[in-house]
Amino acid sequence: MNLILAITGASGVIYGKKLLEVLNEKNIQTNLIISSAAKKIMKFEIDDSIEELKKKSTENYGPDELDAPISSGSVPTDGMVIAPCSMKTLSSISNGISDNLITRAADVTLKEGRKLVLVPRETPLNYIHLKNMINLSQAGVIILPATPAFYHSPKSTDDLVKFVVGKILEQFGIEHNLYQSWEKVEEKNGF
Ligand SMILES: Cc1cc2nc3c(=O)[nH]c(=O)nc-3n(C[C@H](O)[C@H](O)[C@H](O)COP(=O)(O)O)c2cc1C
Numbered sequence: 596m597n598l599i600l601a602i603t604g605a606s607g608v609i610y611g612k613k614l615l616e617v618l619n620e621k622n623i624q625t626n627l628i629i630s631s632a633a634k635k636i637m638k639f640e641i642d643d644s645i646e647e648l649k650k651k652s653t654e655n656y657g658p659d660e661l662d663a664p665i666s667s668g669s670v671p672t673d674g675m676v677i678a679p680c681s682m683k684t685l686s687s688i689s690n691g692i693s694d695n696l697i698t699r700a701a702d703v704t705l706k707e708g709r710k711l712v713l714v715p716r717e718t719p720l721n722y723i724h725l726k727n728m729i730n731l732s733q734a735g736v737i738i739l740p741a742t743p744a745f746y747h748s749p750k751s752t753d754d755l756v757k758f759v760v761g762k763i764l765e766q767f768g769i770e771h772n773l774y775q776s777w778e779k780v781e782e783k784n785g786f
Contacts, residue, residue, distance in 0.1 A: 604632020627652035
C-alpha cells in the first residue's frame with residue numbers, strides 16, 4: 596500500500612505524526628508533505644524535528660514541489676490523508692484551487708477516483724467551513740473530524756490521538772489495535 600500523507604497548519608499536528616509512525620511500523624509506503632504553517636505549529640505542539648518525521652516516511656516533498664511524482668495521476672497511490680486539515684486547505688480543495696503540492700495531490704486523488712480523507716480541526720465551524728465540507732462530501736471525500744470518543748476510557752493524550760488515527764486506518768481497511776471497539780468495551784464491562 597502506498598499513501599499520501601499531508602500535515603497542514605491546524606492544531607493537532609500530533610495526529611499526522613502518530614499516523615506516520617503507525618504507517619511506518621506497518622511498512623506502508625508514505626509520501627509525506629508538511630505545509631509551511633504546519634512546520635510552525637509543530638514547534639509549539641510536538642518535540643520531534645521535521646527531519647525526524649521525514650525519516651519515518653518513504654518519500655517526502657515540500658509543499659512547493661509541484662513537479663513531484665504525486666502531482667500526476669499517472670503515479671498510482673491508494674489514496675491520501677490530510678491530518679490535521681486546516682480550514683484553508685479544506686477550502687482550497689473544495690474550490691479546486693491546486694496552488695501547492697498538498698492541494699494538487701488532493702485534486703489528483705479525487706480526479707482519479709481514489710480515497711481522500713480529511714481530518715479537520717477547527718471549532719466552532721462557520722457557515723463557509725460547513726458549506727465546504729458538504730461540497731467535499733458530495734464529491735466523495737471522507738470528512739473525519741479530529742473528535743476522539745470517550746467510551747473506551749482514554750487515560751492519556753496518546754489514547755485520544757490513537758482513537759482518531761485508528762478511525763483513519765479503518766478508512767483504508769488497515770487493521771490496528773489502537774483503541775478498543777465498542778463491542779469489546781461492552782464485553783469487558785458486561786453491559
Ligand atoms: C498556533 C496556530 C494554530 C492554528 N490552528 C488552526 C486550526 O486548528 N484550524 C485551522 O483551520 N487553522 C488553524 N490555524 C491557521 C492556519 O495555520 C492558517 O490558516 C494557515 O494558512 C493554514 O495553511 P496550510 O493549510 O497551508 O497549512 C492555526 C494557526 C496557528 C499559528
